[in-house]
Amino acid sequence: MDSQFERIPQEKFQFVQKxxxxxxxxxxxxxxxxxxxxxxxxxxxxxSVVAAYILLLLAVFSVVSPIISPYDxxxxxxxxxxxxxxxxxxAEKGWSIFNGAVVHDSxxxxxxxxxxGIALETGHNPLLNVLSKQVKTSKQRxxxxxxxxxxxxxxxxxxxxxxxxxxxxxxxxxxxxxxxxTGFQVIYPYxxxxxxxxxxxxxNVWYQVKDEKGTPVKDxxxxxxxAYSTSSASEGAPYHxxxxxxxxxxxxxxxxKSGAVQCRVEYYNYYxxxxxxxxxxYFGTNEKGQDLFCAIGMGARFSLVFAVVVSVIxxxxxxxxxxxxxxxxxxxxxxxxxxxxxLSGIPFIVAxxxxxxxxxxxxxxxxxxxxxYIATGWIGMAALxxxxxxxxxxxxxxxxxxxxxxxxxxxxxxxIFPNSLGTxxxxxxxxxxxxxxSETSLTYLGIVNLSDFVGTSIGELMSLGQRSMxxxxxxxxxxxxxxSLLMISFNLFGxxxxxxxxxxxxxxx
Amino acid sequence: xLKYTMQRILLMLMTLLIITCMCFVLVRMLPPVxxxxxxxxxxxxxxRREAMGYNKPYMVQFGIFLKDVFTRWDWGISDKLYFGQDVxxxxxDKLPATMIVNIYSILLSIPIGIALGIWAALKKNTWxxxxxxxxxxxxxxxxxxxYAFLIQYFLxxxxxxxxxxxxxxxxxxxxxxxxxxxxPVLSLSFGVIAGFTRTTRAELTEVLTSEFMLLxxxxxxxxxxxxxxxxxxxxMVVVLPMIFxxxxxxxxxxxxxxxxFAVPGVGSLYINSINGRDYNMFMLLTVFYTAVGLAxxxxxxxxxxxxxxxxxxxxxx
Numbered sequence: 166m167d168s169q170f171e172r173i174p175q176e177k178f179q180f181v182q183k184x185x186x187x188x189x190x191x192x193x194x195x196x197x198x199x200x201x202x203x204x205x206x207x208x209x210x211x212x213s214v215v216a217a218y219i220l221l222l223l224a225v226f227s228v229v230s231p232i233i234s235p236y237d238x239x240x241x242x243x244x245x246x247x248x249x250x251x252x253x254x255x256a257e258k259g260w261s262i263f264n265g266a267v268v269h270d271s272x273x274x275x276x277x278x279x280x281x282g283i284a285l286e287t288g289h290n291p292l293l294n295v296l297s298k299q300v301k302t303s304k305q306r307x308x309x310x311x312x313x314x315x316x317x318x319x320x321x322x323x324x325x326x327x328x329x330x331x332x333x334x335x336x337x338x339x340x341x342x343x344x345x346x347t348g349f350q351v352i353y354p355y356x357x358x359x360x361x362x363x364x365x366x367x368x369n370v371w372y373q374v375k376d377e378k379g380t381p382v383k384d385x386x387x388x389x390x391x392a393y394s395t396s397s398a399s400e401g402a403p404y405h406x407x408x409x410x411x412x413x414x415x416x417x418x419x420x421x422k423s424g425a426v427q428c429r430v431e432y433y434n435y436y437x438x439x440x441x442x443x444x445x446x447y448f449g450t451n452e453k454g455q456d457l458f459c460a461i462g463m464g465a466r467f468s469l470v471f472a473v474v475v476s477v478i479x480x481x482x483x484x485x486x487x488x489x490x491x492x493x494x495x496x497x498x499x500x501x502x503x504x505x506x507x508l509s510g511i512p513f514i515v516a517x518x519x520x521x522x523x524x525x526x527x528x529x530x531x532x533x534x535x536x537x538y539i540a541t542g543w544i545g546m547a548a549l550x551x552x553x554x555x556x557x558x559x560x561x562x563x564x565x566x567x568x569x570x571x572x573x574x575x576x577x578x579x580x581i582f583p584n585s586l587g588t589x590x591x592x593x594x595x596x597x598x599x600x601x602x603s604e605t606s607l608t609y610l611g612i613v614n615l616s617d618f619v620g621t622s623i624g625e626l627m628s629l630g631q632r633s634m635x636x637x638x639x640x641x642x643x644x645x646x647x648x649s650l651l652m653i654s655f656n657l658f659g660x661x662x663x664x665x666x667x668x669x670x671x672x673x674x
Numbered sequence: 675x676l677k678y679t680m681q682r683i684l685l686m687l688m689t690l691l692i693i694t695c696m697c698f699v700l701v702r703m704l705p706p707v708x709x710x711x712x713x714x715x716x717x718x719x720x721x722r723r724e725a726m727g728y729n730k731p732y733m734v735q736f737g738i739f740l741k742d743v744f745t746r747w748d749w750g751i752s753d754k755l756y757f758g759q760d761v762x763x764x765x766x767d768k769l770p771a772t773m774i775v776n777i778y779s780i781l782l783s784i785p786i787g788i789a790l791g792i793w794a795a796l797k798k799n800t801w802x803x804x805x806x807x808x809x810x811x812x813x814x815x816x817x818x819x820x821y822a823f824l825i826q827y828f829l830x831x832x833x834x835x836x837x838x839x840x841x842x843x844x845x846x847x848x849x850x851x852x853x854x855x856x857x858p859v860l861s862l863s864f865g866v867i868a869g870f871t872r873t874t875r876a877e878l879t880e881v882l883t884s885e886f887m888l889l890x891x892x893x894x895x896x897x898x899x900x901x902x903x904x905x906x907x908x909x910m911v912v913v914l915p916m917i918f919x920x921x922x923x924x925x926x927x928x929x930x931x932x933x934x935f936a937v938p939g940v941g942s943l944y945i946n947s948i949n950g951r952d953y954n955m956f957m958l959l960t961v962f963y964t965a966v967g968l969a970x971x972x973x974x975x976x977x978x979x980x981x982x983x984x985x986x987x988x989x990x991x
Binding site: 506631645648649657 | 689815934960
C-alpha cells in the first residue's frame with residue numbers, strides 16, 4: 166500500500182490556477198504596520214497627545230535655557246541671594262508679577278528713610294509700593310504721638326544699594342573709564358565714619374545721622390543733609406570720572422586702604438560693569454545665588470539624559486536575561502529566577518548607598534550612581550520579557566520556524582521578541598519617570614551629590630529652595646513646577662503608549 | 675496550603691540571609707573610619723573593632739556578627755551618631771514615631787481611597803469619574819515631597835492650620851501632637867489614596883462587566899444590591915492584599931517625609947547613618963528594611979492564595 170504513495174510521478178501534478186486572473190476585489194484600505202496602527206490609537210487619546218507636546222516643550226526648555234541665559238550654573242552671586250523673578254518686559258507693564266518684589270513688614274519711619282536715602286542717592290528707587298499703613302497713637306511724655314508702620318514691597322535688585330568694595334589702582338582706573346564711556350555712576354563719594362556717628366557697617370548711609378542706628382538728621386525742608394567727605398588727605402587715588410549732582414569738585418571718591426583703594430560702589434551698576442548687562446533673573450535666584458532659569462535647565466538635562474541611558478541599558482540587559490530565562494525554561498529558568506529574587510530583595514536605597522560608598526572615590530559619583538541603577542533595575546524588565554516569552558513560546562509559527570531549522574537565537578529575537586515589542590517599549594517609557602523620580606529624591610536627600618559633575622540637579626534645587634520657603638517661595642516653586650510637569654506628562658504619555666500598543670488592557674467594557 | 679506557606683517562609687528566610695551576608699561583606703569592605711590618634715575613645719573603639727573581628731576574614735566576621743545577633747541580640751554599638759549606645763536600643767526608641775505616623779496615614783487613606791475608587795467606578799465615564807481619574811493620575815506621578823512642600827507652604831504657612839515641624843517629645847496621645855503630625859500624615863496619605871483609588875476603580879469596572887452581574891440583574895436584584903453583594907467582594911480580591919501590604923509597610927517610613935517634617939523616626943535615622951558613616955546602624959536598618967520588604971511580599975502572595983483559590987501560586991505540581 167505504501168508504495169502507491171511513495172513516488173508519485175511528476176506529471177500527475179498540475180498547477181490549478183496559474184494562468185487565470187483572480188478577480189478579488191482590490192483592498193480599499195491602505196495596509197498599516199503595527200506601529201502605524203498604534204500611532205493612530207495613540208493620537209485618539211487627547212491627554213496623551215497633550216502630554217507628548219508638553220514633554221517636547223520641557224525637553225526643548227532644558228536644552229535651550231542654559232544657552233540663552235546669560236549666567237552659568239556655577240555662578241553664585243552672593244549679594245543677589247534669594248532674589249525674586251524679574252522679567253523686564255513684564256515688570257514694566259505694572260502687573261506686579263515678575264517684578265522682583267519682596268514684601269517687608271512693619272517698617273517704621275527710620276526704615277522708610279533708609280529706602281528713601283538709597284533712592285535719592287542712586288536714582289534707583291527700591292520702594293515699589295506701600296501695601297498698607299497702620300498708624301498707632303500713643304502717649305509719650307504727655308503728648309500724643311502717632312507712629313506709623315508700613316508694609317511695603319521693595320525691588321530686591323535695588324535693595325542692595327551701595328556696598329564697600331576694595332580695588333587695586335588699575336581696577337579703579339578701569340572702572341572710571343567705563344563710567345566715563347557709558348555714563349553710569351558706579352562709584353559714589355566716600356563718607357568717612359567719623360562724619361556719620363562712627364557707622365562703619367552700613368554703606369548706604371550718606372547723610373548726617375543722629376545716632377548709631379542711622380536715624381537721619383533732616384534740614385528745615387525735611388531733606389537729607391549729605392555727609393560726603395571732602396578731605397583730600399585720605400583720598401586713595403585720583404578721580405577724574407563723572408561726578409554726582411551737587412558735587413562741586415571737592416568730594417573724594419575713594420579712601421586709602423593698605424595699598425589699595427576702598428570705595429562705595431553701587432552694586433547694580435557695578436554688576437553692569439562686570440557682566441555687561443543688568444542683573445535680571447527670569448526665575449529668580451535661590452539661596453546660593455544660582456540663577457534658577459539656567460540651573461533648572463542644566464539639572465533637567467542631566468536627569469533626562471541619565472534616565473534615557475539607564476532605560477536603554479536596563480532594556481538591553483533585561484531583555485537578554487529574560488529571553489534566556491523564558492525561552493529555555495526548566496532548570497535554567499529556576500536558577501535565574503532565584504538569583505533575580507535575591508537581587509530584587511535588596512532595597513534600592515541600600516544598593517545605591519553601598520555603591521556610592523564604595524565606588525564614588527574610584528570612578529566618580531555619576532558612574533557609580535549609574536551602576537547602582539542598572540544593577541537593580543534590569544530585574545523588572547527581565548520579568549516582563551520572561552512573561553512575554555512564556556506567552557509566545559508555544560505558538561505555532563515558532564514550531565514551524567523550528568521545524569524549518571531555525572536556531573535558538575534566531576527564534577528568540579527574530580520571531581518571539583518582536584511580538585512583545587509594544588509592551589517592552591511601554592515599560593521603557595514608564596521606567597524613565599521612575600528613574601527621574603528616584604534620582605531627584607536621592608539628590609534631594611543629599612545622599613548623592615552631583616554638583617561637581619553637572620553643577621546642580623533638580624532635587625538639590627528643591628532642597629535648597631525649601632530652606633527659604635517662607636521668605637522666597639519662588640526658589641522652591643519653579644523647580645517643583647518643572648519637576649511635577651515632567652513627571653505628570655511622562656506618566657500620561659506612558660499610559661497613552663500602553664493603551665495604544667495594547668488596547669485590551671484598557672479596562673473598557 | 676500550609677506546605678506552600680512554609681515553603682515561602684523558608685525561602686524568604688534564606689533570601690534574607692543571603693542579602694544580609696552580601697550587605698555585611700560590602701559594608702565591612704569599606705575602609706574603617708579614621709580615628710583621631712589622641713582621643714581616649716580611640717582605644718575603646720579599636721578594642722571593640724577587634725572584638726567584632728575587623729582583621730579576620732569576612733566569613734569569620736559574618737559568623738561573629740550572626741552569633742552576636744542570635745545569642746545576645748547584639749547588633750553592635752553605634753560608633754559615630756550616638757556614641758556608645760546600643761544600636762538596637764536606639765532603633766527601638768525611634769520606631770514608635772514612624773509607626774504612629776504610618777498608622778494614622780493608613781487609617782485615613784485606605785477608607786477614602788476605596789470609597790473614591792468605588793464611586794468612580796460606579797459613575798464611570800461621567801465627569802466625576804474623569805475628575806477622579808485625572809487627579810489620581812496627577813497624584814501618582816509626582817513624588818511625595820512635592821506634596822510635602824505644597825502642604826507646608828499652603829496649610830502651615832499661609833493658613834497656619836498646622837505647625838511646620840512635628841512636635842518633639844513622646845506624648846503621642848496628646849491633641850497638639852496629633853495636630854502637628856497631620857502634615858506628614860497628609861503627605862503620605864495622598865500617594866496611598868491615589869494607589870487605592872486607581873486599583874479599586876480598575877478592578878470594580880472589570881467585575882461590573884462580568885456575566886454574573888448580568889445574571890444578578892436578570893434575577894431581579896437592584897443595581898445597589900447586585901453591586902454590594904456580588905461585585906464588591908470580587909473586587910476586594912485584589913484590594914485586600916494591597917491593604918495587608920500597607921500594614922506591613924507601616925514600619926518602614928518614608929525617608930523624605932521624615933526628613934522634611936523632622937519626624938524622629940526610623941527613616942531619618944537611616945539617612946543620618948548614611949551621611950554619618952555609622953556602619954553598625956546602617957547594617958541593622960538594612961536588614962530591617964529588607965525583612966520588611968520581603969515580609970510584605972510574602973503576606974501579599976499568601977493572602978492572594980487564601981482569598982482566591984484560583985490564584986494559588988505553584989501549588990499545582
